[in-house]
Amino acid sequence: MKLHVIVPLYALFTLTQQAPSRDSCVCELTNSNKAFPHEKLSGVEDKASTCSGNIGPQKTMELESVLLGLDRRLPQLQEDVSMLEREDDGQLYAALSLQVIENEIIEIQQIIDKLNSTTLRHQRLTADTTKQLETMRAEMQELEKYDTMQVVKRQQDNHRLKRDLDECKNEEGHLISKPTQPPHGDCPYGQxxxxxxxxxxxxxxxxxxxxxxxxxxxxxxxxxxxxxxxxxxxxxxxxxxxxxxxxxxxxxxxxxxxxxxxxxxxxxxxxxxxxxxxxxxxxxxxxxxxxxxxxxxxxxxxxxxxxxxxxxxxxxxxxxxxxxxxxxxxxxxxxxxxxxxxxxxxxxxxxxxxxxxxxxxxxxxxxxxxxxxxxxxxxxxxxxxxxxxxxxxxxxxxxxxxxxxxxxxxxxxxxxxxxxxxxxxxxxxxxxxxxxxxxxxxxxxxxxxxxxxxxxxxxxx
The missing domain is CATH 2.115.10 (Tachylectin-2; Chain A)
Structure with missing residues (x-):
């Protein structure tokens, strides 16, 4: 093996043994860097997947559905109470109406209890997820040390440069009038x-x-x-x-x-x-x-x-x-x-x-x-x-x-x-x-x- 082939590899590998031969040269190479902790990366990915599964649009919809149910029942209760006030005869009709209203109040209380429990569960989930995200961030920062070619760092730099460029373009757009655009359909709201x-x-x-x-x-x-x-x-x-x-x-x-x-x-x-x-x-x-x-x-x-x-x-x-x-x-x-x-x-x-x-x-x-x-x-x-x-x-x-x-x-x-x-x-x-x-x-x-x-x-x- 010629010298100029070996030198570029020396930064990453150490030459440990060479077997002489007339026809070929065989080298045993050993990586001098630490092995990348793939298990740790897999652990972070698992945590991220768990977070995505725990927090999604369905959680928000669950709360909104309970609120919509409450929004539907309260006007009905108000209407029934108003009817009782208008038509109360002090006898059997009033007793039956009061029983209906009592049942409605019980059901509304159940919805309120569900709303409270759902809210508390979401608050606990938010707190737990915040801690998990902080842990994952620290672990990812630790894993970045293995990026010896600085690929991640360059991607981050590129992202920041693109963001700054977009901000610059937006500021320039406010100073310079935009050229007239061709009509885009017949839309009163814009494009x-x-x-x-x-x-x-x-x-x-x-x-x-x-x-x-x-x-x-x-x-x-x-x-x-x-x-x-x-x-x-x-x-x-x-x-x-x-x-x-x-x-x-x-x-x-x-x-x-x-x-x-x-x-x-x-x-x-x-x-x-x-x-x-x-x-x-x-x-x-x-x-x-x-x-x-x-x-x-x-x-x-x-x-x-x-x-x-x-x-x-x-x-x-x-x-x-x-x-x-x-x-x-x-x-x-x-x-x-x-x-x-x-x-x-x-x-x-x-x-x-x-x-x-x-x-x-x-x-x-x-x-x-x-x-x-x-x-x-x-x-x-x-x-x-x-x-x-x-x-x-x-x-x-x-x-x-x-x-x-x-x-x-x-x-x-x-x-x-x-x-x-x-x-x-x-x-x-x-x-x-x-x-x-x-x-x-x-x-x-x-x-x-x-x-x-x-x-x-x-x-x-």
Whole structure:
């Protein structure tokens, strides 16, 4: 072995033995540095995983659910007491009413006890987690000593430099007027730039049941129904449904109280013009969905109980031949995705002529239903997991992992500009989002995730 080969290794290894040979040179090398403590690193990773499991959005939702239950019961108690005061006859009626009120007070006290115990449990969990985080930080700082090449240090320096650069750009942006941007749809709020964490999360009245479905609000409700919510669950083979379920408020949806109950499209499931697939929306007191076994859009009027159908262009993929997908799985019967925004109803699909790329069409109200303008995009539908509309802009998502979904693509129908670098991430409450519905009423995005319901607030610039 030549000398200039041995010298660079000397900083890390010590030459201990050399066996002479005419044809080859064999060296036994011994690492002069301490062995990296992999077990310690694994221990830190285990602690971090435990912390992530102990503290998550579910803990917050648990507290919010109790508060919502209390919020629902207190007005009811007040109403019953007021009724007793108005109609007290001093005899049997008063005794019965007092018994009802006493039972309600007992139940409210139980909710308050649960609220107190949940709060104390969360306080203890917060204190324990703080100590664990401090311990993990100290352990990670100890492990950084083994970073002899200073990789971590350089990454930290780069992060600080990037942060300082971003701050500098922001300060410069306040001093220098920004160039005029092209119009971004027709949005009164500005440009959609980010999404909040989970604002609401519930298992609803059927925990763990009905994996596929959709939910949301009607952007154009009847007067007096502005706070109502709807939910559609695929009750037959996770593919079909024949009714929509209504709730008078978000609290009613969370606790599972549907006063109107089910509004049935047909007594059979499935049959002609019932629901196929989870991509359903409600607009103007009518339900829009993929008709059973057709490449049509169905509109079911909840008031008149009548159905209107809309034939989509020739070559439209249907019956689970043009689904949303991720790498290892496709979502069955998601050929047609219905969406609502500030301007009305849209349908997103694909055709043979579009070679499997997303096609977007505006659905016009009236009798009969008609399609307005249609746009062809250059994003492949089976590379997408979901779509939704905001202010005339189509957004598409893709699967990242069990915890995250990415809004990666947009198509502006005003400018016809496509973007593939949106980079907005959704923190999921379950591994699979089966439908996304945007509500222009309050700029919330409603997700149906493996039988659970979650909502997020859209943030605009």
């Amino acid at each position: 959609f730039v980010n999404i909040s964490g989970v604002r609401m999360y519930t298992a609803g009245e059927y925990p763990g049941s009905y994996k596929y479905g959709a939910w949301g609000q009607d952007p154009k409700p009847e007067k007096g129904k502005e706070s109502w919510y709807w939910r559609v669950m695929l009750t037959s083979s996770n593919k079909y449904s024949n009714y929509v379920r209504l709730y008078s408020s978000l609290s009613a949806l969370i606790v599972g109280v549907s006063v109107p109950g089910n509004i049935q499209i047909h007594s059979s499931n499935p049959t002609t013009n019932t629901i196929q697939g989870p991509n359903v929306v409600m607009y103007g007191e009518a339900l829009y969905y993929n008709c059973y076994n057709k490449d049509d859009v169905c509109r079911f009027n909840l008031t008149t109980k009548t159905i209107t159908t809309l034939q989509l262009p020739k070559g439209t993929r249907y019956n689970s031949k043009g689904n949303f997908c991720r790498l290892d799985e496709c979502y069955p019967y998601t050929d047609l995705d219905l969406a609502t925004d500030e301007s009305g109803v849209w349908v997103i699909y694909t055709t043979t002529e579009a070679f499997g790329n997303l096609v977007l069409s505006k659905v016009e109200e009236g009798e009969p239903l008609t399609l307005n303008k249609t746009w062809n995009t250059s994003v492949y539908k089976q590379a997408v997991t979901n779509t939704f509309m905001v202010c005339g802009v189509l957004y598409a998502t893709r699967y990242v992992d069990k915890s995250w979904e990415e809004i990666f693509y947009s198509f502006d129908t005003t400018t016809e500009v496509e973007r593939f670098n949106i980079g907005i991430f959704i923190n999921k409450m379950a591994p699979t989002i089966l439908s996304l519905n945007y509500s222009p009423v309050d700029q919330m995005l409603h997700a149906y995730c493996d039988s659970t319901l979650a909502s997020y607030k859209l943030l605009f610039e």
